[in-house]
Amino acid sequence: MTELVLTRHNAMIDPLLHAWGWEIPVYLFLGGLIGGTMMITGYILLKGRHRENSCVCSVLPLVGLALLSVGMLALFLDLEHKLYVWRLYTTFQFSSPMSWGAWILLLVYPALAVAWLVRLPAFLRVGQVGRLADALAESPRAIWAIGYVNLALGGMLGIYTGVLLSSLGSRPFWNSALLGVLFLLSGLSAAAAFVHMIAWDRTERELLARADNIFISLELVTLMLFLTGLLTSGASHQAAAALVLGGPFTAVFWVGVVGLGLVIPLVLQSLAVTHRTLHSAIVPVMVIAGSLVLRFVFVYAGQYSHWL
């Protein structure tokens, strides 16, 4: 038996690390969601389906721009030395995922804006912007480039939100490269659910609901592989896994993330796409909420975990 008493009592550090509050999980969720929307938009553009009356091309980039601004506000609120935020953009630190993220976010804005121009609403198609939008819509090469950039940047954004945590090796719960894949899949799934929820075209809704089933299934597999990785690693990693296997995060993880966020929506949506039940807005809401809870569980449990 070991008893350790420290005379240190630093705020945010003791007795358990709690450096990151609600802002970071919210940002990671929005980052993943935006990454997912960009990948879906990119895919549709690459397939040349932007001419269809789809919400993916006409609404999604605009929603992405709005959510990105909310996400960056959350990120800014988390900073403790806010007046120095510009320091992010006077350097590039190769080994820091946060530095990568700062620059990726800067590229995401124009990529989303240009993607929105492809299906710019008619009442905004005036002046130079209107001419640019018309030129883009008529150029298959430009559409291809915009699609490709959105697909690639969306993937980078989704993966980086996971790598941001997984690179901090001193937190065993985060210390898995699967986090990048997990957060990407979770973002893709939430984005597909979002389109499923707001799309007015039935074909589009069906397509995204089917895609979401695949994303959710892959996410479940990745989540189980992640836990397997922790459980087959050393004592510190096993103790980290115990946080969601009997520890303080067990209920919220299995009920909020796995049950309500993944398994139940997967079952309901599988029934809906095979036309055994009707589509409803409940499933996408559950998927999106589950995606948010996943970030909260990971950010909070990760801070609890430590090397023994």
Add this chain to the structure above:
Amino acid sequence: MARFGMALDTTKCVGCMDCVVACKTENQVPEGFNRDWIAYQTDGLYPTLHMEIRSERCNHCDQPPCVECCPTGASHVEDFGKIVLVTENECIGCKACVASCPYEARFINPKGYADKCTFCNHRVEQGLDPACVSVCPTHCMTFGDLDDPQSAVSRQLAARRHHALKPDAGTEPRIFYLT
């Protein structure tokens, strides 16, 4: 170039906290925060007990995760003595370094930037010991160049059994505890 480190003799340390007070005074550490602290570790079950008292601080690791994760380069390894330092006006207070440290040696200064032990680099540059080392009444701490085999700290580490904290975290800490 030197690579500074420290050896602390746990058989001499009595946990008097002089080092803690010296650090707070020397570096004007804000109220409620500590750059160094005392750990009292008791192993075993009564009556077979073993106690180790340690003065702990930033380990100035050879593989510092706090430097690798810093998005602005504010956390850096100083050329002088390979001391890990934070440039206050480059730090954005993102707390990645706080979360990355397996020793939880960092904290956010009330002014907003990441703060931690500097090995009293302002004193060491003048040829003095860090404040904590200089005040220790039992002389349990030895500070010096780990790359110089003739330095007092290197000779102690060569002659005595010692351990570092959380070696499994893989950060190659430079604070050693003599047992």
